[in-house]
Amino acid sequence: MKINPAFGLAAILILTLSFRLYLAFSSPYFDSDLAYFNARIIENIIETNKPFSFDPLSYGSRELIHPQLFHYLMSFFSSIPEFMKVLPELFILPLTIIAYFIAKKITRDPLASLITALLVSFSPALLFNTSNQVSVYTLAIPLFYLMLFCLMDIKAGKNLYIFIAASFLLPLIHPISFLFACSILFYLILSGSESLEVESNTKEAVLFSFFLILLINFILFKKAFLLYGLSIIQQNIPPQLLAQHFLPPNIFNSLYLIGLIPLILGSIGVFQGVFKQKDKNIILLTSTLLTIMLLLLLKFIDLSTGLLFFSISLTLIASVAISRIIKYLEITRIHRIKNLMIALGIFLIIAIIIIPAFFSTSKIITPFEISTLQSLARDAAPGATILAPVSQGHLVAYFTQRKNVADSNFILAPSPEQRLQDIKIAYTTISASKALEIFHKYNIQYLFVSKEAQRVYGVSRPSYLDDETCFKQRKSTVYEVKC
Amino acid sequence: MLLAAIILVTPFLIRGSWDTVGKEPFLLDRLSKDFLLQGKQAQDTLSFSGRPWSYPLGTVLVAATLKKIASPFFVLLILPLLLGILTAGLFYASINHLHQNKKVAFIATILLVISPSFIYTFVFLKEFTIPLFLAMLAGHLLICRKHLAAYLFLALMAGFGIEHFIIALVMLFLARTPEQKTKATIATLLILILGMVLYFPLLFQYGLPELFSFEQRNPLFNIFSDFGSRFGISIFLIFLAFFGLKEFWKEKYTHSRMYTALAILMLLTIIKASFIIYATFLLALLSALGMLYLFNARWESRTIKDLTIFILILGLLFSAISFLNNYENAQPSPELVESLQSLSQVSSPEEVILSHYSYGIWINSIASRKNVMDEKAFYAPQVNERFQDIEELFQSRNLERTQTLLKKYQIAYIYITPEMKQGRVWQSEEQGLLFVLKFSQDEFTRIYHQNGIEIWKVRT
Numbered sequence: 001m002k003i004n005p006a007f008g009l010a011a012i013l014i015l016t017l018s019f020r021l022y023l024a025f026s027s028p029y030f031d032s033d034l035a036y037f038n039a040r041i042i043e044n045i046i047e048t049n050k051p052f053s054f055d056p057l058s059y060g061s062r063e064l065i066h067p068q069l070f071h072y073l074m075s076f077f078s079s080i081p082e083f084m085k086v087l088p089e090l091f092i093l094p095l096t097i098i099a100y101f102i103a104k105k106i107t108r109d110p111l112a113s114l115i116t117a118l119l120v121s122f123s124p125a126l127l128f129n130t131s132n133q134v135s136v137y138t139l140a141i142p143l144f145y146l147m148l149f150c151l152m153d154i155k156a157g158k159n160l161y162i163f164i165a166a167s168f169l170l171p172l173i174h175p176i177s178f179l180f181a182c183s184i185l186f187y188l189i190l191s192g193s194e195s196l197e198v199e200s201n202t203k204e205a206v207l208f209s210f211f212l213i214l215l216i217n218f219i220l221f222k223k224a225f226l227l228y229g230l231s232i233i234q235q236n237i238p239p240q241l242l243a244q245h246f247l248p249p250n251i252f253n254s255l256y257l258i259g260l261i262p263l264i265l266g267s268i269g270v271f272q273g274v275f276k277q278k279d280k281n282i283i284l285l286t287s288t289l290l291t292i293m294l295l296l297l298l299k300f301i302d303l304s305t306g307l308l309f310f311s312i313s314l315t316l317i318a319s320v321a322i323s324r325i326i327k328y329l330e331i332t333r334i335h336r337i338k339n340l341m342i343a344l345g346i347f348l349i350i351a352i353i354i355i356p357a358f359f360s361t362s363k364i365i366t367p368f369e370i371s372t373l374q375s376l377a378r379d380a381a382p383g384a385t386i387l388a389p390v391s392q393g394h395l396v397a398y399f400t401q402r403k404n405v406a407d408s409n410f411i412l413a414p415s416p417e418q419r420l421q422d423i424k425i426a427y428t429t430i431s432a433s434k435a436l437e438i439f440h441k442y443n444i445q446y447l448f449v450s451k452e453a454q455r456v457y458g459v460s461r462p463s464y465l466d467d468e469t470c471f472k473q474r475k476s477t478v479y480e481v482k483c
Numbered sequence: 484m485l486l487a488a489i490i491l492v493t494p495f496l497i498r499g500s501w502d503t504v505g506k507e508p509f510l511l512d513r514l515s516k517d518f519l520l521q522g523k524q525a526q527d528t529l530s531f532s533g534r535p536w537s538y539p540l541g542t543v544l545v546a547a548t549l550k551k552i553a554s555p556f557f558v559l560l561i562l563p564l565l566l567g568i569l570t571a572g573l574f575y576a577s578i579n580h581l582h583q584n585k586k587v588a589f590i591a592t593i594l595l596v597i598s599p600s601f602i603y604t605f606v607f608l609k610e611f612t613i614p615l616f617l618a619m620l621a622g623h624l625l626i627c628r629k630h631l632a633a634y635l636f637l638a639l640m641a642g643f644g645i646e647h648f649i650i651a652l653v654m655l656f657l658a659r660t661p662e663q664k665t666k667a668t669i670a671t672l673l674i675l676i677l678g679m680v681l682y683f684p685l686l687f688q689y690g691l692p693e694l695f696s697f698e699q700r701n702p703l704f705n706i707f708s709d710f711g712s713r714f715g716i717s718i719f720l721i722f723l724a725f726f727g728l729k730e731f732w733k734e735k736y737t738h739s740r741m742y743t744a745l746a747i748l749m750l751l752t753i754i755k756a757s758f759i760i761y762a763t764f765l766l767a768l769l770s771a772l773g774m775l776y777l778f779n780a781r782w783e784s785r786t787i788k789d790l791t792i793f794i795l796i797l798g799l800l801f802s803a804i805s806f807l808n809n810y811e812n813a814q815p816s817p818e819l820v821e822s823l824q825s826l827s828q829v830s831s832p833e834e835v836i837l838s839h840y841s842y843g844i845w846i847n848s849i850a851s852r853k854n855v856m857d858e859k860a861f862y863a864p865q866v867n868e869r870f871q872d873i874e875e876l877f878q879s880r881n882l883e884r885t886q887t888l889l890k891k892y893q894i895a896y897i898y899i900t901p902e903m904k905q906g907r908v909w910q911s912e913e914q915g916l917l918f919v920l921k922f923s924q925d926e927f928t929r930i931y932h933q934n935g936i937e938i939w940k941v942r943t
Contacts, residue, residue, distance in 0.1 A: 160786070160787070164786070164790065199783075201783045204782055204783060204784055204788070204791070205784075207787075207791055208791040211719070211722070211794045211798065212794050214718070214719075215794050215798045215801065218709055219801060222805055225709055226805075226809075229710040229711050414905070415905075415910040415911060417910065418910035441911065441913070
């Protein structure tokens, strides 16, 4: 049986899209707090046609710095029904095609490339970070790997012009463009150390892209750079949350997100490609891996983003090992049952990758809690402030259209460290006067005691809420501050 | 030179006023005024409530002398502007003389003039304004082989501060030629003696200055204007300089003096970030060569070449525009000046004012009152102890401890700005001293509250 690559790729695309759409529509809500932040930006753009530079709800009200090309693109297609559910799933789809072509470029083996494309499409880290979410990554990741693909053969066709255009677009979509800039610079260094002659075109493209990404980011984040200097890399994340964002990778969690197959095959691929074949394309992908590792080590990139790009790059390199396994099978007796072996391999991938991926999605809020928040949107005074855990700040602002005390966007946020400390005290203190002091300080009218709050702060319900003269239970999880 | 004039006038056009901004111009204005009235004193009674006079004598002396014949406006604004224009002219002439290439000289001068460190130095009178001009003048004279005059200006530089004294010695070392060996050695010795005469008495009297451990920022903050440095350079200038260095390296060790100068300046910049102002001249030259290298190199893709050079130029312009734009809201604001003038009216000259140390120079210069601490920490008394005490004072909610510390430094007034409440000192409204002030009405009285600025009187 000879698999037609186009047919195979189309099948993977259909499978990926169906799976992702199934996940997206299995819940009327999104699976991350950040999705609601992006949704608010998009809705604001639809309403005003202007960039969302001032958020009246976040941290009481604050200035906002955020690249918004993704949001503009989303708003452009806002006439499509359920566009916030459908479009991100369509944006991420080209990654499957790009992964196929990158793997084909490395291995020249259509079957290995198809398997690689399948592995990339169902990478647990990718699904965890992008499925059922209005995530900027759904556009940034395909663009990131498209640029790497163009760089692999910059002379071919329109690759140069695609690369130029993508270099301009990526920093307008996400600051992850810095990772790209560092990776390609690292590639030049790595090639030099391996005495590999990099083509002039590639060098020129690298230089151009590096400077362009740097300039656009300087322009976009000018205020933040002036305020925080190089510390901007850590996004002004308060010390209480730094450990959570930049934690040294937990080996089991990382293994789960990267996937065991990509990790083993990817490591073999790095060894084969860099040390034996000295393949420039593999060195380019390896430099992405090394840059991520270096940035993770220096705590310049958060763990979740690092693992996401690490897993995709490693899976792409795994194509080398996959191709070798297929070739090996062809020269053994097993060759006779090659098709069965391939079928078994695909079944294994489904069993090891796709099924766990199905369960890897997380639910950050229950539908009941959302309906509670929606009722607040109707009942609460327009200028009211609602206290919620920082991990639900965007969600509260989205559903209630009321102010939050803090959320996960810390750049230019007013006193995030103090606010986080105060939020923790408000949920954990037994003193009503202490809690009231905090409520008055931030002009808080409602306290949201969600499951997430119970999990984060380890309390089912602050005991001071028993004082009915000052606190009135509005819904089972929302309390009104009356004093 | 015309571009230099336009660039240096731009901050005033952006602000729409000729009012002095920054801290150094205020400090130099006060010191030169005092110098005119009392001559050089052993002590500065206002800074740190009294500290050894360890400021750069040269700039104060020049400013005081000029104030006798001209207005403070000329000294603080026009003089730096003129020196900036002359420095740009001398730089152009020197590069042209060295390279015999007008294009290199022209590009290098443009890169110098639009660099934030040049703008910082020549907009208002600063500690670096006059010595930087003297260094450029001496450099030009050395290039034109007028050694004696050059040695004279280098000797003069020694009087403007230890940094400039070091630079004068470095320049002499680099300019040594076999035929000038004796003269250069004599000049070096004379400058060394002059340096000793100027700086050793301070060393003998007060010992080594205390190394301050607070506010240690990442050196990158202070080197690159893009990361918020007051006097840094554009990060794109460094990239271009890298290509310039590559161009120089084609002739290997022919330019060994250039490499030595660059290495010394980089080392000095790591030790003290303000040396980057001197390094800018060298980097501007290297960047000009780098830019020409990029122009002339054979690129596979014309599109990429044009776009890359365009981006680099945009990057340099972005740094300059972004730096110039900062002047729009530069401090002190009229509200700050007004509050400090009020403070001057309600307090007596002997009374000490507590504020964040970043307001110390303005408390001395605008209100003419003593501060507990300011940014000029060189040879200041017990810098680290003061810093820790002030930190404790700001953060403590204990009235007793607060009063002990207030007494220790004889503090009569507390000066609070909105910036202090918004993160510079406190994160929340009832944090530390703010809580004490709010709930100890018997001990403190708020005597001024306008535009978010508060002045509290400490009741004794």
